[in-house]
Amino acid sequence: MKSFDNEEVLRGVDLTVNRGEVVVVIGPSGSGKSTLLRCLIGLNDITSGEVWIEDDNFTNEVPVSIAARRKMGFVFQHFNLFPNLSVLDNITLSPIKNKIQTVTEAKTIAMELLKKVKLEDKINSAVSSLSGGEKQRIAIARALALSPEIMLFDEPTSALDPETVKDILNIIKKLSDTGMTMVIVTHEMSFAKEIADKVIFMDDGQILEVNSPDKLFNRPQNQRTKDFLNKIIYM
Numbered sequence: 639m640k641s642f643d644n645e646e647v648l649r650g651v652d653l654t655v656n657r658g659e660v661v662v663v664i665g666p667s668g669s670g671k672s673t674l675l676r677c678l679i680g681l682n683d684i685t686s687g688e689v690w691i692e693d694d695n696f697t698n699e700v701p702v703s704i705a706a707r708r709k710m711g712f713v714f715q716h717f718n719l720f721p722n723l724s725v726l727d728n729i730t731l732s733p734i735k736n737k738i739q740t741v742t743e744a745k746t747i748a749m750e751l752l753k754k755v756k757l758e759d760k761i762n763s764a765v766s767s768l769s770g771g772e773k774q775r776i777a778i779a780r781a782l783a784l785s786p787e788i789m790l791f792d793e794p795t796s797a798l799d800p801e802t803v804k805d806i807l808n809i810i811k812k813l814s815d816t817g818m819t820m821v822i823v824t825h826e827m828s829f830a831k832e833i834a835d836k837v838i839f840m841d842d843g844q845i846l847e848v849n850s851p852d853k854l855f856n857r858p859q860n861q862r863t864k865d866f867l868n869k870i871i872y873m
């Protein structure tokens with residue numbers, strides 16, 4: 639459970655994500671999707687209950703361990719990059735500062751990742767000079783620099799121009815093809831259908847339905863899932 643000032647924003651949430659699984663979370667604005675992701679990675683502490691990352695757990699009293707935290711990469715809707723730093727520094731800052739990689743290692747890893755997101759020519763650019771789509775590609779590279787086992791995406795394309803959305807979705811798709819475990823909050827329903835092993839519908843702080851994409855989109859069981867899907871334009 640997660641409360642803000644006695645207001646319960648996550649209630650009775652019970653969710654297992656298996657290794658290699660892609661879980662897509664959908665639901666109306668304010669339903670607790672971001673809070674769920676933030677609680678999973680320890681960005682928000684939980685009020686009660688527990689989170690297990692493999693055999694490591696954390697609770698209201700025991701904070702997330704550094705080891706568990708490092709297994710997870712997080713991609714935010716609004717990128718959360720350091721705008722005044724270069725692309726390279728954004729990617730290498732944390733691994734170098736936390737002594738996970740040497741300066742040389744960090745740079746080599748950053749260059750490999752920049753190739754993957756097709757931005758190697760921007761390595762020395764200031765992040766502030768990049769487009770939204772480019773910023774998100776850098777944010778993905780930054781999250782991958784620490785070799786996470788789990789990637790969490792919180793509406794990674796919601797702040798982007800329509801023509802750049804596809805680029806980001808393709809990168810995420812490629813990542814899923816490598817077997818990466820992922821939890822993705824998105825409103826891109828056709829993408830969700832294509833990529834998800836299971837889809838979760840959240841409303842009012844609760845998980846109301848968990849199903850295969852086929853079942854959830856074509857034969858939703860819960861009336862609120864049906865109402866939500868009917869309200870949005872998709873596919």
Ligand SMILES: Nc1ncnc2c1ncn2[C@@H]1O[C@H](COP(=O)(O)OP(=O)(O)O)[C@@H](O)[C@H]1O
Nearest residue numbers: 642643647665666667668669670671672673674
């Ligand atoms: N830092 C915060 N302080 C107080 N309330 C918050 C905070 N973050 C989120 N909330 C509230 O928690 C609820 C769920 O928010 P959120 O997880 O952002 O929903 P979603 O991502 O599904 O739009 C909302 O009612 C929101 O106002």
Ligand SMILES: [Mg+2]
Nearest residue numbers: 671672673793
């Ligand atoms: Mg959100």
